[in-house]
Amino acid sequence: MDERAVLVEFGCRVRELRETRGLSQERLAELAHLHRTYIGSVERGERNISLVNIHRIARALDVASSELLMKSDGSKN
Amino acid sequence: MDERAVLVEFGCRVRELRETRGLSQERLAELAHLHRTYIGSVERGERNISLVNIHRIARALDVASSELLMKSDGSKN
DNA sequence: ATGTGACTTGGAGTCCGTT
DNA sequence: AAACGGACTCCAAGTCACA
Numbered sequence: 001m002d003e004r005a006v007l008v009e010f011g012c013r014v015r016e017l018r019e020t021r022g023l024s025q026e027r028l029a030e031l032a033h034l035h036r037t038y039i040g041s042v043e044r045g046e047r048n049i050s051l052v053n054i055h056r057i058a059r060a061l062d063v064a065s066s067e068l069l070m071k072s073d074g075s076k077n
Numbered sequence: 078m079d080e081r082a083v084l085v086e087f088g089c090r091v092r093e094l095r096e097t098r099g100l101s102q103e104r105l106a107e108l109a110h111l112h113r114t115y116i117g118s119v120e121r122g123e124r125n126i127s128l129v130n131i132h133r134i135a136r137a138l139d140v141a142s143s144e145l146l147m148k149s150d151g152s153k154n
Numbered sequence: 155a156t157g158t159g160a161c162t163t164g165g166a167g168t169c170c171g172t173t
Numbered sequence: 174a175a176a177c178g179g180a181c182t183c184c185a186a187g188t189c190a191c192a
Contacts, residue, residue: 069143
């Protein structure tokens with residue numbers, strides 16, 4: 001299933017941005033008003049996250065939500 | 078609820094891109110492997126769409142999924 | 155060709171833990 | 174601090190009939 005790769009890609013991007021900000025999953029969860037264990041599973045690409053939660057995490061990381069869907073290097077898709 | 082505005086914004090963006098391509102909701106649904114009425118409700122901002130479906134629609138419209146989260150004018154968020 | 159209300163069900167999302 | 178599991182609630186997914 002190629003679909004799962006999208007989720008893994010997204011999760012990696014979140015983790016990357018979170019770590020560069022020196023935040024724990026717990027702290028990010030608070031900021032995004034989401035659960036601690038949920039953030040973890042999202043970063044591992046186990047969850048098919050919905051749009052409002054994408055937006056919440058983006059807000060917590062202080063980036064545009066569109067930026068969470070870009071790969072690290074900014075290449076296509 | 079400010080959260081719903083995100084969904085409306087997203088739906089408008091999809092509709093915009095679909096219409097500039099001269100596609101019907103029905104045709105877009107086929108291309109994205111989704112249901113006709115589902116596409117409709119997404120465009121109206123009634124659905125909190127998840128990441129894999131965002132990706133499917135993006136593929137069908139031949140754009141990067143990150144582009145579906147940008148406003149028409151390309152401004153912040 | 156699209157809007158809409160209603161419906162079932164699988165999974166999103168939470169909460170309790172242990173490792 | 175993070176991964177992971179079980180049990181739970183509730184909402185997104187997906188479909189339909191009809192306007």
